[in-house]
Amino acid sequence: YAETEAAFASVRDALVNQIAGKDVSFITLTLCGKGEPLKELIERLYKHFRALRLHPVWAENVKGGAAILEIKHSAKAKRWHPHLHIIADAKFIHQSELSAAWRSISKDSFIVDIRRVKNPAVAGSYVCKYASKPLDTSFTGQAALLDEAIMALKGTRLCMCFGDWYGTPLQNAEDEELADDIID
Numbered sequence: 673y674a675e676t677e678a679a680f681a682s683v684r685d686a687l688v689n690q691i692a693g694k695d696v697s698f699i700t701l702t703l704c705g706k707g708e709p710l711k712e713l714i715e716r717l718y719k720h721f722r723a724l725r726l727h728p729v730w731a732e733n734v735k736g737g738a739a740i741l742e743i744k745h746s747a748k749a750k751r752w753h754p755h756l757h758i759i760a761d762a763k764f765i766h767q768s769e770l771s772a773a774w775r776s777i778s779k780d781s782f783i784v785d786i787r788r789v790k791n792p793a794v795a796g797s798y799v800c801k802y803a804s805k806p807l808d809t810s811f812t813g814q815a816a817l818l819d820e821a822i823m824a825l826k827g828t829r830l831c832m833c834f835g836d837w838y839g840t841p842l843q844n845a846e847d848e849e850l851a852d853d854i855i856d
Contacts, residue, residue, distance in 0.1 A: 687738065687795065690840055691759065696789040698798065699737075699758040701774060704781040710743065710752045710824035717741075717754050720778045725834060729773040733763040736835025741828070743821060745811035759795055761837070764788070 701724070703717045721739065724730050737760030744753045767786050775782040789795045811817035833840060 686840075687759070690738075690837060691761070691789070691795055694761045695763065696737075696795060697760050697762045697765070698785070698787045698789060698795070699760055699762075699770070700755055700785040701758065702753070702755040702781060702783045703778065704783075705751045705753060707751045710754065710820050713752050713754050714741065714743070714824055714828060716778075717756065720774070720781075721756060723777045724774060727773045727777065729765060729769050733765050734835060735761040736833070736837035736840075737761060738831065738833050738837060741830045743825075745814075745817055747810070757798075759789070759798070761835075 701717070701721065703713060703720070705713050708716075725734070737758055739756045739758045742755055742757060744755075745751070746753055765786055767784060770784045770786055771782045774784050811821060
């Protein structure tokens, strides 16, 4: 447990240093699922996120950032709900503009959230919270769903840096922690 805490502290500290003095936003991108297998949904989410980064609403306003995958399962709807939690060095973007861009790319998803970060220390804790729990408890007690999640996540990067954050100390902290996890 102490090693895990130290690992997240390292990522959190790198993140706080990365966002110091920058205009930063929290962004959540959701994906409308229709009962597809989780692996397909994650692949589609990542494909759409790559396309969004080329869209003018994003490309003209976002310099870089970090994205963390979180997945949930709705027992009521009986389907997966993968989404990305993002912290980005970004100019102000209206939620309606981001939603329209996301819908134009995904064709069926429009629910997004975007908020300005006021406290860098809180931002570090926020991102680490999601980085530490990609497997939401909504399905971990159900063997078939847990098996599907494990198979879908095999080889999938759960945290990623993009734009001018790629190759930063934050990216290096994440890679070091990943390497430690593989070696242990």
